[in-house]
Amino acid sequence: MWWRPLPMPDNAIYYHVAYGIGLSIYLLYGISLFVRRSRLRT
């Protein structure tokens, strides 16, 4: 086969999971601030 995907480097899964969870926490907190403020105004 002339083409093959690059192998995933060792331990890359940990860094993908860390970025996924870490950034999701910030995003969810930002959304929670927006929702709490909207609920307060109604």
Place this chain on the structure above:
Amino acid sequence: MKTWVLSIAAALAVAGTVIRAIFFTPFEVVQGPAQKIFYLHAPAAWVAFLAFGLVAIASALYLWLRDERLDRFAESSAEVGVVFTTVVLITGPLWGKPIWGTYWTWDARLTLTLFLWFIYVGYIVLRGAIDDHSMRARYSAVLGILGAFLIPFIHLSVYLFRTLHPMPIVLKPSAPSLPGEMLTTLLMSFLSFTLLYAAFLQARYRLAGERDVVEAAADAR
């Protein structure tokens, strides 16, 4: 300043930093990809220390001046600090597993950081448990000040105790020991996550102010 201006600036800064960290920063030769967790973990720890340090300062000023805005600021900074400490406590073990071979060890720095998180979660719970406004502000101010005494111990724990945690590579007396590309990414991440803290703090402070107005109106009825 409108809340959304700072929020959008912070979101763009964080997005730019993450793109740079993932796609334009080389892998570290010994640790491999897992080392990139550092660009999320170290700034979160810095922001957590900043947030709790400001809680202590605002709380001390509140006890002196009795200005409700200081109490609101402390409350807001504590909540945002807990969010950043949560990220520290999740990303740290995810780095530890491939590098140390374990997610968690009862090392001085890890344990003290966990205690810091417990103290400020307790701070938030305490605030929710007391109805009287001035009593709530006084009690939580005392806890907010005492909790921040852990911060210098956490920073110096790698010198004070025998610990697995790496030594500081930027916040130390000598020059930073990182190659230029990695150092630039790290400094960008410090700046962008500090901006994110400012955006969260501003939004949370406004929420606290609006909540107090609503509660005062309800009490007046």
